[in-house]
Amino acid sequence: MTGLASAIRPFRAIGDFFAMSLDTFVLMFKPPFAWREFLAQSWFVARVSIVPTLMLTIPFTVLIVFTLNILLIEFGAADFSGTGAATAAVTQVGPVVTVLVIAGAGATAMCADLGARSIREELDAMRVLGINPLHSLVVPRVLAATCVSTALVSVVSIVGLAGSFFFSVFVQHVTPGAFAGGLTLLTGSSDVILGLVKGALFGMSAALIACYKGMSVGGGAQGVGNAVNETVVYSFMALFVINIIATAIFYVGPK
Amino acid sequence: MRTLRAGQTRIPRGLWTLFFIAALIVVVVLTTVRFQGTLNPHVPVTLSA
Amino acid sequence: MSAKTVAVQRFPRLHRATEQSFKSWNRIGSQMAFYVNTLGDVRFAIANYKSEMLRLVAGMSLGVGALAVIGGTVVIVGFLTLSTGAIIAVQGYNQLSGIGVEALTGFLAAYVNVRITAPATAGIALAATIGAGATAQLGAMRISEEIDALEAMAIRSVAYLASTRVAAGVLVVIPLYCIAVLMTFVAARVSTTAIYGQATGVYDHYFTTFLNPTDLLWSFMTATVLAVVIMLMHTYYGYTATGGPAGVGEAVGRAVRASLIVSAFTVLVISLAVYGQSGNFNLSG
Numbered sequence: 001m002t003g004l005a006s007a008i009r010p011f012r013a014i015g016d017f018f019a020m021s022l023d024t025f026v027l028m029f030k031p032p033f034a035w036r037e038f039l040a041q042s043w044f045v046a047r048v049s050i051v052p053t054l055m056l057t058i059p060f061t062v063l064i065v066f067t068l069n070i071l072l073i074e075f076g077a078a079d080f081s082g083t084g085a086a087t088a089a090v091t092q093v094g095p096v097v098t099v100l101v102i103a104g105a106g107a108t109a110m111c112a113d114l115g116a117r118s119i120r121e122e123l124d125a126m127r128v129l130g131i132n133p134l135h136s137l138v139v140p141r142v143l144a145a146t147c148v149s150t151a152l153v154s155v156v157s158i159v160g161l162a163g164s165f166f167f168s169v170f171v172q173h174v175t176p177g178a179f180a181g182g183l184t185l186l187t188g189s190s191d192v193i194l195g196l197v198k199g200a201l202f203g204m205s206a207a208l209i210a211c212y213k214g215m216s217v218g219g220g221a222q223g224v225g226n227a228v229n230e231t232v233v234y235s236f237m238a239l240f241v242i243n244i245i246a247t248a249i250f251y252v253g254p255k
Numbered sequence: 256m257r258t259l260r261a262g263q264t265r266i267p268r269g270l271w272t273l274f275f276i277a278a279l280i281v282v283v284v285l286t287t288v289r290f291q292g293t294l295n296p297h298v299p300v301t302l303s304a
Numbered sequence: 305m306s307a308k309t310v311a312v313q314r315f316p317r318l319h320r321a322t323e324q325s326f327k328s329w330n331r332i333g334s335q336m337a338f339y340v341n342t343l344g345d346v347r348f349a350i351a352n353y354k355s356e357m358l359r360l361v362a363g364m365s366l367g368v369g370a371l372a373v374i375g376g377t378v379v380i381v382g383f384l385t386l387s388t389g390a391i392i393a394v395q396g397y398n399q400l401s402g403i404g405v406e407a408l409t410g411f412l413a414a415y416v417n418v419r420i421t422a423p424a425t426a427g428i429a430l431a432a433t434i435g436a437g438a439t440a441q442l443g444a445m446r447i448s449e450e451i452d453a454l455e456a457m458a459i460r461s462v463a464y465l466a467s468t469r470v471a472a473g474v475l476v477v478i479p480l481y482c483i484a485v486l487m488t489f490v491a492a493r494v495s496t497t498a499i500y501g502q503a504t505g506v507y508d509h510y511f512t513t514f515l516n517p518t519d520l521l522w523s524f525m526t527a528t529v530l531a532v533v534i535m536l537m538h539t540y541y542g543y544t545a546t547g548g549p550a551g552v553g554e555a556v557g558r559a560v561r562a563s564l565i566v567s568a569f570t571v572l573v574i575s576l577a578v579y580g581q582s583g584n585f586n587l588s589g
Binding site: 009048052055059062063066067070096103105109111112113115116119120224226228229232233237240241243247251 | 369370371373374380383384387388390391392394395398399402415416419420424428429431432433436437439440441443444447448548549550552553554556557560561564565568569571572575576579
């Protein structure tokens with residue numbers, strides 16, 4: 001029987017997670033909205049994410065632009081360096097770095113925070129006081145992460161484009177005018193909107209996973225550590241899946 | 256040799272940081288030299304240069 | 305009344321700022337000292353703590369607890385690299401067909417996957433799974449004073465805990481990275497041939513023409529360096545965790561953030577140094 005019970009446990013966890021997500025979505029529209037918590041959490045996620053965003057965008061963008069430029073220079077098509085850089089920065093580096101930052105920085109911070117409160121029995125105290133922790137803690141965090149994540153995608157795209165411009169022009173000696181002219185050749189506003197939508201989805205999912213793991217933590221210090229570890233892993237996997245599905249829908253969908 | 260207290264290292268920590276920064280500078284210089292050293296100067300980069 | 309006391313009292317905020325910067329400076333120093341000690345003890349650890357290393361290799365590759373249910377690090381690394389490889393192929397095929405050269409998707413897979421996608425994604429997956437796991441374990445041990453108990457029993461805690469993990473990480477990364485690279489190739493091939501219907505002969509021709517074995521070897525070297533760097537950083541943050549159970553969670557978060565940044569820069573520096581300006585790349589013979 002114990003074998004069956006331990007085999008069912010992951011399914012129970014998934015069901016629990018979906019139940020919590022449904023509750024969160026329903027409670028989003030129920031007044032009163034926790035404005036102060038929402039603003040505080042937005043600032044918290046932004047503060048925790050901004051430095052990793054900058055520090056991750058620059059090496060990834062430079063790496064991709066460097067590799068693509070070698071290729072293009074071999075063709076003699078270095079004028080299209082801007083095209084390659086724009087495609088890479090907006091459609092690839094943007095979502096991927098946002099995933100890394102939101103799942104690695106934002107989700108872990110949220111999970112550690114809620115896990116600490118759960119260990120200190122603060123969430124139980126709130127329930128005793130008649131406050132629904134989902135309504136007052138999880139809903140503002142999910143919305144804050146969604147907003148900040150959307151903003152992060154745009155930050156990553158801009159920093160990526162600027163970084164690739166400086167690297168291409170000053171290190172690999174591409175003509176700056178050709179770089180700027182070729183930016184919009186393959187990348188249009190639909191790609192940008194796709195990136196923003198992906199960002200919103202990433203933020204929402206990562207926050208839901210982090211809040212669920214934070215609230216269901218147990219077992220002292222080892223439990224909190226494991227919860228954060230699993231948050232990182234599950235967020236990465238879920239966000240990569242969302243990335244693929246969104247990209248596939250975008251390319252297969254209405255043309 | 257004086258006894259170490261908990262968290263202390265034989266070489267002062269500030270000196271470790273200097274070693275680290277020196278190592279970083281060495282890595283950056285080596286990468287730049289290696290990177291620049293393979294530049295082929297007489298291949299034109301763009302046709303419109 | 306020395307000049308220093310007067311200055312501290314007259315400019316309290318300046319004093320606090322300088323104190324903070326000195327503390328950060330010293331913190332970096334203790335990190336470096338920890339890394340050098342860990343690396344120095346690796347020989348001792350391999351010689352004396354073999355069973356611990358075996359246990360760690362097993363735990364790192366197939367996971368413990370909830371992660372073992374989904375198949376551990378192997379499945380996670382495979383899945384992440386599969387998805388990145390698929391995205392490169394999907395995006396690449398669509399962009400290349402815009403200019404009519406979609407036959408070159410095989411070349412794109414061989415070139416981009418080996419140089420960028422596989423090392424970067426493998427580094428991310430390593431940091432998230434075995435890195436975060438190491439920080440969580442060591443942090444919990446530090447909080448429940450198990451590390452102090454080890455020291456009291458005259459077991460070298462840095463060697464027993466950190467050096468074994470670094471060595472186990474290097475052992476584990478080699479087969480894991482093979483799986484990662486294979487997954488990117490498989491994902492790219494399946495997406496292009498099965499989903500977009502390109503002829504397998506066309507794909508295979510361009511893929512095998514442009515797959516460079518030297519690139520693969522450099523890629524493996526990058527993965528090994530990444531494993532060392534990530535394990536070092538994560539064991540440091542776990543070893544020096546403070547502040548109760550909340551501190552463990554916070555340490556894991558800080559460790560993941562820092563190691564992602566450092567691994568991105570490591571991949572960049574190694575790629576710049578190895579491939580240089582010319583890129584070891586020749587399109588036409």
